[in-house]
Amino acid sequence: MRNIRSLFWVSLFLSSSSFSLGLDYSVITPRESLKDGDTLSSPDQVFQLGFFSLDQEEQPQHRFLGLWYKEPFAVIWVANRNNPLYGTSGFLNMTSRGDLQLFDGEHRALWSSSSSSSKASTTAKNPLLKILCTGNLVSSDGEEAVLWQSFDYPMDTILAGMKLGKNFKTQKEWSLSSWKTLKDPSIGEFTMSLDTRGLPQLILRKRGDPSYSYRLGSWNGLSFTGAPAMGRENSLFDYKFTSSEQEVNYSWTPRRKIVSRLVLNSTGKLQRFVQSKQRQWILANTAPEDECDYYSICGAYAVCGINSKNTPSCSCLQGFKPKSGRNWNVSRGADGCVHEISTICGKKDTFVKFPGMKLPDTSWSWYDSRNAMTLEDCKIKCSSNCSCTAYANTDIREGGKGCLLWFGDLVDMREYPSFGQDVYIRMGFAKKEFKGREVVGMIVGSMMGVAVVLVAVFACCRNKFMKRYHGEDWRKGIGEEDMDLPILDIKTISTATDDFSHINFLGRGGFGPVYKGKLEEGQEIAVKRLCANSGQGVEEFKNEVKLIAKLQHRNLVRLLGCCIQGEERMLIYEYMPNKSLDFFIFDERRSQELKWEKRMNIINGIARGLLYLHQDSRLRIIHRDLKAGNVLLDNEMNPKISDFGLAKSFGGDQSESSTNRVVGTYGYMSPEYAVDGHFSVKSDVFSFGVLVLEIITGKTNRGFRHADHDLNLLGHVWKLWVEDREMEVLEQDLLEEACVVSDVLRCIHVALLCVQQKPEDRPNMASAVLMLGSDGSLPHPKQPGFFTNRNVPDLSTSLSHSLNAVTITMLHGR
Numbered sequence: 001m002r003n004i005r006s007l008f009w010v011s012l013f014l015s016s017s018s019f020s021l022g023l024d025y026s027v028i029t030p031r032e033s034l035k036d037g038d039t040l041s042s043p044d045q046v047f048q049l050g051f052f053s054l055d056q057e058e059q060p061q062h063r064f065l066g067l068w069y070k071e072p073f074a075v076i077w078v079a080n081r082n083n084p085l086y087g088t089s090g091f092l093n094m095t096s097r098g099d100l101q102l103f104d105g106e107h108r109a110l111w112s113s114s115s116s117s118s119k120a121s122t123t124a125k126n127p128l129l130k131i132l133c134t135g136n137l138v139s140s141d142g143e144e145a146v147l148w149q150s151f152d153y154p155m156d157t158i159l160a161g162m163k164l165g166k167n168f169k170t171q172k173e174w175s176l177s178s179w180k181t182l183k184d185p186s187i188g189e190f191t192m193s194l195d196t197r198g199l200p201q202l203i204l205r206k207r208g209d210p211s212y213s214y215r216l217g218s219w220n221g222l223s224f225t226g227a228p229a230m231g232r233e234n235s236l237f238d239y240k241f242t243s244s245e246q247e248v249n250y251s252w253t254p255r256r257k258i259v260s261r262l263v264l265n266s267t268g269k270l271q272r273f274v275q276s277k278q279r280q281w282i283l284a285n286t287a288p289e290d291e292c293d294y295y296s297i298c299g300a301y302a303v304c305g306i307n308s309k310n311t312p313s314c315s316c317l318q319g320f321k322p323k324s325g326r327n328w329n330v331s332r333g334a335d336g337c338v339h340e341i342s343t344i345c346g347k348k349d350t351f352v353k354f355p356g357m358k359l360p361d362t363s364w365s366w367y368d369s370r371n372a373m374t375l376e377d378c379k380i381k382c383s384s385n386c387s388c389t390a391y392a393n394t395d396i397r398e399g400g401k402g403c404l405l406w407f408g409d410l411v412d413m414r415e416y417p418s419f420g421q422d423v424y425i426r427m428g429f430a431k432k433e434f435k436g437r438e439v440v441g442m443i444v445g446s447m448m449g450v451a452v453v454l455v456a457v458f459a460c461c462r463n464k465f466m467k468r469y470h471g472e473d474w475r476k477g478i479g480e481e482d483m484d485l486p487i488l489d490i491k492t493i494s495t496a497t498d499d500f501s502h503i504n505f506l507g508r509g510g511f512g513p514v515y516k517g518k519l520e521e522g523q524e525i526a527v528k529r530l531c532a533n534s535g536q537g538v539e540e541f542k543n544e545v546k547l548i549a550k551l552q553h554r555n556l557v558r559l560l561g562c563c564i565q566g567e568e569r570m571l572i573y574e575y576m577p578n579k580s581l582d583f584f585i586f587d588e589r590r591s592q593e594l595k596w597e598k599r600m601n602i603i604n605g606i607a608r609g610l611l612y613l614h615q616d617s618r619l620r621i622i623h624r625d626l627k628a629g630n631v632l633l634d635n636e637m638n639p640k641i642s643d644f645g646l647a648k649s650f651g652g653d654q655s656e657s658s659t660n661r662v663v664g665t666y667g668y669m670s671p672e673y674a675v676d677g678h679f680s681v682k683s684d685v686f687s688f689g690v691l692v693l694e695i696i697t698g699k700t701n702r703g704f705r706h707a708d709h710d711l712n713l714l715g716h717v718w719k720l721w722v723e724d725r726e727m728e729v730l731e732q733d734l735l736e737e738a739c740v741v742s743d744v745l746r747c748i749h750v751a752l753l754c755v756q757q758k759p760e761d762r763p764n765m766a767s768a769v770l771m772l773g774s775d776g777s778l779p780h781p782k783q784p785g786f787f788t789n790r791n792v793p794d795l796s797t798s799l800s801h802s803l804n805a806v807t808i809t810m811l812h813g814r
C-alpha cells in the first residue's frame, strides 16, 4: 500500500513531475481518468490538479481533489471540500458531455461539476480538461467553448483574472468562503461578497450573523471607500470594478510581473500574498487593518480612530453628541451619536461637508446609476426628501460626479488622514451658525472605557505632577533668560486651521487632537490642542512652554509658540510633511523607499537629538517616550524627535529619579523603568536601542512574532547574534545593498549594547554616537532586558498602578 503522507511530500517539496509516482497529464479527455497520484499540470507547470491531504492530526487519511500552486505549495481550489475521500482510491472521470465526476474506490460519486453548474449540459464533440496559465481549470468542447471553469466557483482564494460579483439575469454570484481551519478546507465561517442592495459594496460577513463583519464599502471610481490598501493607494495591482444592469463585478490584475493570491482565511481576514524572488509567499497586507474597520463599531454619526494604545476610540462628528452619556462602550451596535440640534425638515436644515471619510453603509441608499448628476443636483434631490440624511458623489474622479443619497442613520464611518471622501450631512441649523459656534467644547474626548478615563485623569494630574518634580528650581531656570515666545491668538489659529476642520485633522493623541494649519504668511504649522480643563494656570503653562521652546536642535521638532484661550491650551509646532517614522518602517511598501543610507541617517539623527536632550542642552531632559511614532520626518526625511516636552527636566546634578507614574510605551521601556518606575538617561538609551533594531528590521518590538519561538524582537536579534546569524534580521531589500554589511552589523551591535538588562552596562548617548560613527572595536553585549514576551508586564495591571501610562502619540505626525 502506498504511503499517503510521503506521496503528499513528494508533490509538496520535490515538486517535480518526473519524481511523482503517478502520471502527469497536460490534458484529460473522456478516455483518461485521473487517479490518486496522477496530476494534471498547466502548460507552464505553475499549477497542478491532483489529490492531496493536509496535515490533519484527527483525520490523516482525508484526501481532496484540488488545484494548487506547485511551488511554494498553496491550495487555491478544492472540488470535494465538504466531502473528503478516505484513502487513495479516488479518481476523476470526464463524461462524454464534458462533466467532471469524482468517485471513491466504491464508485460512489463524491462531487460532480454538473451539480454545481447551472448550464444544461449538451453533448460535446471533443471534451477536454485543462489548466490554463491563469490557474483556471477549464472543461471545454474543443479548444474554445467553455463548458465549466473553476474560476466560476471560487473557494477562499481569488487570483488575478477571477471575479467577485453578481449577475442579475442569471442570479449567479461569485463570492469567497473561508476554510473551516487552516488544515480543513470544508466550508468555514466567513464569506466575502458584493452586496447589491443600494450602491454595491464589498462586504465580509460571518455565517449566521445578519450584520456585516467588515465593510470594504462602495467603489468610488478608484478604490473601495473602506479599504485603502485595495485601491488607488496600491501601486502593485490594478483593481477593476464594473457595474451594469446585467452584472456587477470586481477583479484585479497585477501591474508588474507579480504572482499573488488574495485569501479569505478561516479567521475572517483577507490576506494578500505575493511571491518573492526567493519563491516564498510573503504576506503583503491584510484587512481589516485595525479594529476600527469592524462594522459600525462606534454606532451612528460617530467616527472611529485608533489611539496611541492601539485600541479603537469613538468620537461624535462635529454637531453631534453621544446618545447615551459622555462615554460609551466600543462594541458592535454601540449607541453612537445624535444631532445636537435636531433636523426639522424645512428651510432651516442645511448640509455640512465632512471630508476624508469612509462613506457610510449604503445598504439603504439610492444612487444615480448613470453617474451623470452633479453635486448640486444631488443636493437638491436630497433636500427635497425629508428622510434623506446625506449625499455624496458616487465617483470621485474628475472632480466628482454622480449622486448617492442615504436614508436613515449614517453608520460605519471612519476618518482617513489622506484617503476617504467628502460626505454632506443634513444638519439642523444653518451653516453660518455652525461655523461660528465655539467648536472647542464639542470635541469631547468621548473615547471608550478605561482609556478615556485615564486621559482625563492624566490631564488633571499633570499639573500637580509637574509641580512636584520641578518645584522651585524649575521656575528659577526660566527666570534668568526670559525669551520671547510668540503667543498666537485664537483667531489666527482658527483661520490657519480653517476652524479646526476635519480636513486638517492629523491625528489624535492622549493629550488631544492635532491639526495642520497655514499661517497668513504661508508657514505651515501643526496645532496640538491639549485636552481642555487641565486646570493649569496661564503663567505655569507659559513657563512650561518656554522651557520646551528653548530646546532647539536640528533633530528636534521646533515649538513655535502657543495659544491660550480661556481653558483651552494649544501648542504650535513646525509642520512635518512626511509624518512619522512608524508610517514608513512598519509598512511593507513604504519601507522599500527607505534605503539603507536613509536609515543610517535617521539612526544618527535620532542619536544626536537624544544626546542633545541628555547632555548638551542646559536642561537635562529625559524623553521617556522615545519611539518610532515620536520621530517625525521633514521633507528630506531627516528625523526630528517630537513630544520631548513631556520629558521631565532636571537640575544639572540630578541624573536619575524615580516615579510611581510611568510615561511611555510598552515595547520601548527599559525593565527598571517599566517595573520599578526608575528612570534615567539610560532608560532612553534602552528605547533608542529598540528603535534602532526596529529601523533595521522593519518590525515592531512588541508586535514581533516568529514561528519558531515566542521571543520579541530583542530576543530574536539576541538569539541570532549569539548564533552569529544576525544578518538574517535584515529586510530582504536591504540585504541586497551588500556594501553596507559592516555598517549594519555595527548598528545591530550598538543597539544590543543599548538594550542590555542593567542600566550601568548600557553606553550613554555620547558613547553611542561615537560607536555608531567609528570603526573601533566594541564591547561584547550582555543579554538584553525584556527579551521575551513573557517578561513584559501585563498592560492592564500596569495601568492600574500607573495612571500616567497614556502616551502622547499622534497617529500621523504633524
Ligand SMILES: *[C@@H]1O[C@H](CO)[C@@H](O)[C@H](O)[C@H]1NC(C)=O
Residues within 6 Å of the ligand: 030, 031, 032, 033, 092, 093, 094, 103, 107
Ligand atoms: C472512468 O473512466 C475510466 C476510463 O475511461 C473507465 O474505465 C471507468 O469505467 C470510468 N468510471 C466511471 C465510474 O465512470
Ligand SMILES: *[C@@H]1O[C@H](CO)[C@@H](O)[C@H](O)[C@H]1NC(C)=O
Residues within 6 Å of the ligand: 161, 162, 163, 242, 243, 244, 245, 246, 247, 248, 249, 251
Ligand atoms: C464584469 O461585468 C461586466 C458587465 O457589467 C462584463 O462586461 C465583464 O465581462 C465582467 N467581467 C468579468 C471578469 O467577467
Ligand SMILES: *[C@@H]1O[C@H](CO)[C@@H](O)[C@H](O)[C@H]1NC(C)=O
Residues within 6 Å of the ligand: 181, 182, 265, 266, 267, 268, 269, 270, 271, 283, 286
Ligand atoms: C488569518 O490572517 C490573519 C492576518 O494575517 C492572521 O493573523 C491569522 O493568523 C490568520 N489565520 C489563519 C488561521 O490563517
Ligand SMILES: *[C@@H]1O[C@H](CO)[C@@H](O)[C@H](O)[C@H]1NC(C)=O
Residues within 6 Å of the ligand: 327, 328, 329
Ligand atoms: C460598558 O459595558 C459594561 C459591560 O457590558 C457595563 O458594565 C458598563 O456600564 C458599560 N459602560 C458604559 C459607559 O456604558
Ligand SMILES: *[C@@H]1O[C@H](CO)[C@@H](O)[C@H](O)[C@H]1NC(C)=O
Residues within 6 Å of the ligand: 366, 384, 385, 386, 387, 388, 407
Ligand atoms: C423619500 O425617499 C424614500 C426612500 O427612497 C421614499 O420611500 C419616499 O417615498 C420619499 N419621499 C418623498 C416625499 O419623495
